[in-house]
Amino acid sequence: DKAQQILNSIPANQRSDSDVTALRNKIASEKQTAQAKAQAEKAAQEKADKLAQAQKALDAGDYAKAQAILNTLPSSEKRDTDVQALISKAAAQEKEALAKKAAEEERIKKAAEDAAKAKKQAELAALQKDIDSEIAKGKAALAAGNVEEAIAHFNKAMRMLPSDDPAYAAKKKSEIAQALYDASEATDNPADKKKLADAAKTLANEAVAKGSDDAGSHYVLGMEALKNKNYAQAEAEFEKAIKADPKNASYYYQLGRAQAQQGKFKAAQASFKNSTELNPKFAPAFYNLGYVSERLNDNSQALVSYRKAYQIDGEYERAYIAAGRIMARQGDNQGASAAFDKAIKINPANSQTYQEYGSALAAIGNYSAAENSFKKAIAYMDKSKADPATYYNLSTVLLAQEKNSEALSYAKQSYELKASANDELKNNITYNYALAQEKAGNAELAKSLYNEVLLNDPNNVKARTNLGALYNEDGQSDSAIAVLSKAYELDSSNFEVNNNLGNAYNKKENFTQAIKYYQNALAISPKDNTVRANLAKAYAGAKQYDSAKVAYEDVIAANPKDWESYLELSKVCIALGDMESAETYLTYLQKNNPTYKMAEVAKLLASIKK
Structure with missing residues (x-):
């Protein structure tokens, strides 16, 4: 600028000199160069300052400020390597910071959620503890026989059940339902029994309706079905209970009962075996295992099971009776007597024991002892619920001993009581009464009774x-x-x-025809001398004298005192012209039984001698 001022002070007429002009141009060029340099240095400083400011903002974590500073740079400078590096660094650090912030926010959120969940779980645990406490109090009240108190505790527990956890609510209802049902089975009070059973059934249905597969609910519904004789439904419910709780001996036991009632003895046998394996001290399971095994003609397994039942429970009267019945069938009279005697000691006034004992004795032909047992059964019987089978059985053993008059009396009583019997027993009672009347000489009444049997059972061969x-x-x-x-x-x-x-x-x-059927009878019972005599008589009637002679000879060979056959054989010999043999038989008869048809024998002998 000063050089320019000096040149400007040169007179105007000298300013156009070439040397002045050259210097002026040089001054202008150098000034322009100096200005450009100054501007470049200023821009570089401004850039450096901004980069420093941006770095400082980055270091302070103010990524937005750093980005704003960098954005003020001219576009040409933004392409510089150092600017691009800082821009990338700013973007990366901002991204990292945002990620950290998001992670921290997520941590804080999760911590809050965990705290809330823990609080809720603690509150739920406390609530469940209170619910379990009320249920426990209800069960204790049931055990003490306080039904109303128990129901009050159970109702309180159910009011506390959380509405947002239906599975838990269903499980607790199921638990209460089983407790109520078990109590209904244990009480002898009819009103309480019904109230408890109804409440149990309602809760079990509610639990199942909410999708519960809890064992207790299915157990209760199974027991209700069993009580109502809906055995197929009971079986299905117990199977569901077992699926939920396969280690419960009681569920297998009740399943076996439902199956046995449907005649599914093989399946029931398996169920009772499972029950005994899960609970080797469960006497009723062993008893019922014996029962179904007996129905399957597996008497060996049945006897083992009955014995196990009374070994577990020494007062198990029915197990002794059942074991005695099998031992009597097997010919173990001593064992049978010991078993029945034990049952009688447990309950000496039980009519059923004497009835069973009598049946076992009758089955082995000990009719006198059976008679005594049946009479004791009648003596201890509740006469308002008189059992026609006992009178019937007593009558049969009396008939077997040919005590016909006494048998008729008991046969009549069983006949008068037969309305309470099943169809098969009714027919047996009527048949036995007919037989007793027949043996008493009351043929017409006997025929009427036999016809009554055939009216109800046309295929009754004995009648x-x-x-x-x-x-x-x-x-x-x-x-x-x-x-x-x-x-x-x-x-x-x-x-x-x-x-x-x-x-x-x-x-x-x-x-x-007579010969045909007599021959059939002899083929069935070859040693029956009465039939052989009848056959001989039929041969004689058919004038088949040779066959008649052979048959009669067999008769008297088997029974040398069959005097009628001697007489008839002599007639056959006469018909055959064998007078010598006829005389021999008649003479023998006259000598050994002189009073037997004396006139006829004498007449035949006289005719031969002529």
């Missing part, structure tokens, strides 16, 4: 056989043949049926 025999005795051969022919269709291998058919045809003088 048909006895009725046919009575018709035979009354000379009603056609009626006898009609009744007995149907019996023959039902059981062609029945000895009595064949023998009585032979008698009926013999009376009608249809000897061919």
